[in-house]
Amino acid sequence: MAAAAPADAVRFGWIGVGNRGTSLLRAGLGVGAIEVTAVCDLDPQKTGRAVDFVQTARSRKPAVVTGGPDEYKRLLDRKDVDAVLIATPMQEHARMAIDALKAGKHVISEVPAALTVQECWDLVRAAKASKATYMMAENVCYYETNMAVLNMVKQGLFGELTYGECGYVHDTRYLQYTPEGKLTWRGERLNQPGNRYPTHAIGPVSHWMDINRSDRFVSIASQSSRAAGLADYVKKKFGADSPLMKMPMAGDSNISLLRTEKGRLIELRYDTTSPRPHPSTTYHNLQGTQGSYRDEENRQDIWLESRSPKVEWEDFKKYLAEFQHPLWKKQTGDQYTMHRGADQLMLRDFANVFQEKRESPVTVLDAAAWSAILELSATSVEAGGAPQQFPDFARA
Ligand SMILES: NC(=O)c1ccc[n+]([C@@H]2O[C@H](COP(=O)([O-])OP(=O)(O)OC[C@H]3O[C@@H](n4cnc5c(N)ncnc54)[C@H](O)[C@@H]3O)[C@@H](O)[C@H]2O)c1
Known part of the structure; x- marks a missing residue:
C-alpha cells in the first residue's frame, strides 16, 4: 500500500537504476525515513521503471534526470535532494561520489568505492572537506x-x-x-x-x-x-x-x-x-x-x-x-529480503545516521x-x- 514518507525523511536522488540500483530502490521504498525525489540513469526505460516503483510505493513521482554520462550533475544541483545513492558501474563510483560530496550531498555508494589508490585518496580528501556524510554500501x-x-x-x-x-x-x-x-x-x-x-x-x-x-x-x-x-x-x-x-x-x-x-x-x-x-x-x-x-x-x-x-x-x-x-x-517482519535482508537494514541504518548524529557505519x-x-x-x-x-x- 502507498504511504507518504514523514516530513523529516532524507530526500534521495538515485543515480543508476539498473539491476542493483532497482533492487536497492525497492528495498529503500520500504524504509519510512527515505524519500526518493529524483532518479537518474542513461537509459530512459530504466528511469521509467524506477518512477513506477516510487509512484506505486509513495503515490508521488520523482524527478527524472537522463541523457549523457555527466547528466547526474543536474541531479546534484537539485535543492530537493539531500543524499544520493550511487549504483552505476564501478568505473563511475569515485567521480560521482566526489562530485556529490563537493555539492554538499550525503553519499551512499555501491562497492567498490574506487578503482585506484589515487581515486581513494581523492575520495577521502573530498569527504574530509565536505560537511556531508559518506558511506560505502557494503551490505555483507x-x-x-x-x-x-x-x-x-x-x-x-x-x-x-x-x-x-x-x-x-x-x-x-x-x-x-x-x-x-x-x-x-x-x-x-x-x-x-x-x-x-x-x-x-x-x-x-x-x-x-x-x-x-x-x-x-x-x-x-x-x-x-x-x-x-x-x-x-x-x-x-x-x-x-x-x-x-x-x-x-x-x-x-x-x-x-x-x-x-x-x-x-x-x-x-x-x-x-x-x-x-x-x-x-x-x-x-x-x-x-x-x-x-x-x-x-x-x-x-x-x-x-x-x-x-x-x-x-x-x-x-x-x-x-x-x-x-x-x-x-x-528489524520489522516486513523487510525486503534481498541479500538475507541486509540491503534494507543497511539503507535504514544510513538514513538514521543523520537523525541520530552518528558516524557513518562504513566510513x-x-x-x-x-x-x-x-x-x-x-x-x-x-x-x-x-x-x-x-x-x-x-x-x-
Ligand atoms: N552490493 C551488492 O550486493 C551488489 C550486487 C550487484 C552489483 N553491485 C554493484 O552495483 C553496481 C551496479 O551494478 P549492476 O549490476 O546494477 O549494473 P547494471 O549495468 O545493471 O546497472 C548500472 C546502471 O547504471 C547506469 N549508468 C551507467 N553510467 C551512468 C551514468 N554516467 N549516469 C547515470 N547512469 C549510468 C546504466 O545505464 C545502468 O542502468 C556495480 O558497481 C556493482 O559492483 C553490488
Missing part, C-alpha cells in the same frame, strides 16, 4: 550472522583476534558478455590482474578486527592462478573464432595475504570466472585466542573455549538469539582501505607476489 557487513559475530568480538568471546580467512567466489561468467558477444562494463575489466571485487569478503573481517579504528592494514602480497575458465566458456558460447578468444585475461583465482599493524593476518580469495555452485557468494572465517568461527557455503559454525561443551564445532544458530545485534533486533577510510586492494593486489601480482604497502588514508 549487515548480514545477521556477521553482525552477531561483531557483537561477540566486542564482548571478548573470541579473545584476541589473530587470523581471518575470507573470499568472494561467485561464478559471474554470464555477466561479462552481452548476448551478442560484446563486453559488458564488468567484462571490460577482465584483463585487470589481482582482486577486482574485494569488499564483500574483506568488509566483515575488517570490522571484526577493528581496522581503521584500533588497527590498520599495512601490507598485501598477492598471487593469481593461470587464466583458463573464461577461454573455455567463450569457446562454448561464442565459438573458437570469436575475437573474445584473443582478449588478454587475468588469472581465474587470486589469493591475497594482508597483514595488519597489530600483526593479524587475513587470507583473501577472489574468483568470479570458475564454474561452481554457490549457496553463498562469500565466506568469512575468524580465529581468536579463545574461539573460532567459520561461515562457508551459507553454513555457520562456532567453537568457543569458554562455552562449547566438546572440542567440536557447534551450529552458530545456538548463539544467534543471545548475541543478535541490536540493529537486527529492531570513507573503510571504503578507501578496502577498495585500494584492487590496485595494490594487481601491482603485487605483476611484481611476482611482492608485498605492497597500504597508504595510511587517515593522514589525508
Whole structure:
C-alpha cells in the first residue's frame, strides 16, 4: 500500500537504476525515513521503471534526470535532494561520489568505492572537506550472522583476534558478455590482474578486527592462478573464432595475504570466472585466542573455549538469539529480503545516521582501505607476489 514518507525523511536522488540500483530502490521504498525525489540513469526505460516503483510505493513521482554520462550533475544541483545513492558501474563510483560530496550531498555508494589508490585518496580528501556524510554500501557487513559475530568480538568471546580467512567466489561468467558477444562494463575489466571485487569478503573481517579504528592494514602480497575458465566458456558460447578468444585475461583465482599493524593476518580469495555452485557468494572465517568461527557455503559454525561443551564445532544458530545485534533486533517482519535482508537494514541504518548524529557505519577510510586492494593486489601480482604497502588514508 502507498504511504507518504514523514516530513523529516532524507530526500534521495538515485543515480543508476539498473539491476542493483532497482533492487536497492525497492528495498529503500520500504524504509519510512527515505524519500526518493529524483532518479537518474542513461537509459530512459530504466528511469521509467524506477518512477513506477516510487509512484506505486509513495503515490508521488520523482524527478527524472537522463541523457549523457555527466547528466547526474543536474541531479546534484537539485535543492530537493539531500543524499544520493550511487549504483552505476564501478568505473563511475569515485567521480560521482566526489562530485556529490563537493555539492554538499550525503553519499551512499555501491562497492567498490574506487578503482585506484589515487581515486581513494581523492575520495577521502573530498569527504574530509565536505560537511556531508559518506558511506560505502557494503551490505555483507549487515548480514545477521556477521553482525552477531561483531557483537561477540566486542564482548571478548573470541579473545584476541589473530587470523581471518575470507573470499568472494561467485561464478559471474554470464555477466561479462552481452548476448551478442560484446563486453559488458564488468567484462571490460577482465584483463585487470589481482582482486577486482574485494569488499564483500574483506568488509566483515575488517570490522571484526577493528581496522581503521584500533588497527590498520599495512601490507598485501598477492598471487593469481593461470587464466583458463573464461577461454573455455567463450569457446562454448561464442565459438573458437570469436575475437573474445584473443582478449588478454587475468588469472581465474587470486589469493591475497594482508597483514595488519597489530600483526593479524587475513587470507583473501577472489574468483568470479570458475564454474561452481554457490549457496553463498562469500565466506568469512575468524580465529581468536579463545574461539573460532567459520561461515562457508551459507553454513555457520562456532567453537568457543569458554562455552562449547566438546572440542567440536557447534551450529552458530545456538548463539544467534543471545548475541543478535541490536540493529537486527529492531528489524520489522516486513523487510525486503534481498541479500538475507541486509540491503534494507543497511539503507535504514544510513538514513538514521543523520537523525541520530552518528558516524557513518562504513566510513570513507573503510571504503578507501578496502577498495585500494584492487590496485595494490594487481601491482603485487605483476611484481611476482611482492608485498605492497597500504597508504595510511587517515593522514589525508
Ligand atoms: N552490493 C551488492 O550486493 C551488489 C550486487 C550487484 C552489483 N553491485 C554493484 O552495483 C553496481 C551496479 O551494478 P549492476 O549490476 O546494477 O549494473 P547494471 O549495468 O545493471 O546497472 C548500472 C546502471 O547504471 C547506469 N549508468 C551507467 N553510467 C551512468 C551514468 N554516467 N549516469 C547515470 N547512469 C549510468 C546504466 O545505464 C545502468 O542502468 C556495480 O558497481 C556493482 O559492483 C553490488
